[in-house]
Amino acid sequence: MIALLKRDLALALRSGGGFGLSLAFFLIVVMFVPFGIGPDSATLAKIAPGILWIGALLACLLSLDRIFQLDYEDGSLELLATSPLPLEAIVAMKALAHWMTTGLPLALAAPVLGFLLSLPSGAYMWIFLSLLIGTPALSFLGTFGAAITVGLKRGGLLLSLLVLPLYIPTLIFGAQSVTLVTQGTSNSTAFLILAALSLFSLALIPFAAAYALKVNLR
């Protein structure tokens, strides 16, 4: 399992792709918001938590189709499926690798980008924490979508159509857990539900994703 995780991490870091790309995408999305809305810092501060969450979510979406696609094309996914590891564990490791190369860097970058959007000072820690806790849900749900669309020729667009609706609760509670802090109220409910969503998808989604993979490898 650890070997698989290491292999996926090495592939993501080396093969000139996913890792830097989603961070750059995140930066560009955040940079575009002032162009669209105007540079007024009071307005920007108000919408900053939502923008950061939506930007991170879209950046996460960008690298989803790489989770299984390359392994599916060169046949190593079938080798993995016949290995002694249960497919659920393989899926979980893949999702974990995706999170470590996408969710974690995004969470680290978010406070810096929050500075660009003049995020209120108390919220920096919370944007980092909420993304740290919330992005595992995004990665696991995304892995499920990737597992469903892996056999399709042009699965990319369909993948976003399938996955984005599943992201709605995570987005709501993630953005709320930051926004409530900027409004000076307690965010513990939103934050705890966000953590619950992550744990829930971490525990159950691998089974659904592994089932979809089995169907696609049939």
Place this chain on the structure above:
Amino acid sequence: MRLTDKVLPWSAWLAGIMMVTGLFWGFFLTPDDYKQGSTVKIIFLHVPAAMMAINIWGMMLVTSLVWLIRRHHVSALAAKAAAPIGITMTLIALFTGAIWGQPMWGTYWAWDPRLTSFMILFVFYLGYIALWAAIEDNDTAADLTSILCLVGSVFALLSRYAVNFWNQGLHQGASLSLDKGQSIDDAFRTPLFISLGGFTLFFIALVLLRTRTEIRARRMSALIARERLA
């Protein structure tokens, strides 16, 4: 097939009669509401459509489970046949709601939890239908859409409560329920129930018709494949 041969015309005719009665009664024979005027009459379309939109997703969930557990082919086809009807009902509910919302709330659309949930339901239907359309092999498509329906149901439900947390609502609570006292006058209630029954039968008739079409299409492609082999 033989059973549906008999049931289909009955349910279709009954659906037609009940929908016409319910809607005609609702639109022309009920009094105007003292506050809402004649706009209240749109509930005879809005409420049944909204109820069907939710129930059809529920029916798809059940048939998906039946397919995953018992591998009953008709079950998967019924889910496939139901989805476009469900999305149409969702659209009808959204549009009639918007038409009613303009004079009553002063706006066609507000980010109210109930309205937002319906928008979300609409997106879930879209993804489900798109997945059916994208996969060529029938059994693969049935498997993948069923598992999507299961996961989607969980997250649609989560979204429904998430939006409650996210915004306060304009939409009234439930007027029709089994355990609470009566909050709607009989003059409106009777035609509303007739209309509801009509919509349900209409859905049953449509779903039977569409499933039969799917079964015949499946048989035809099997025959064509056999001809090619021979």
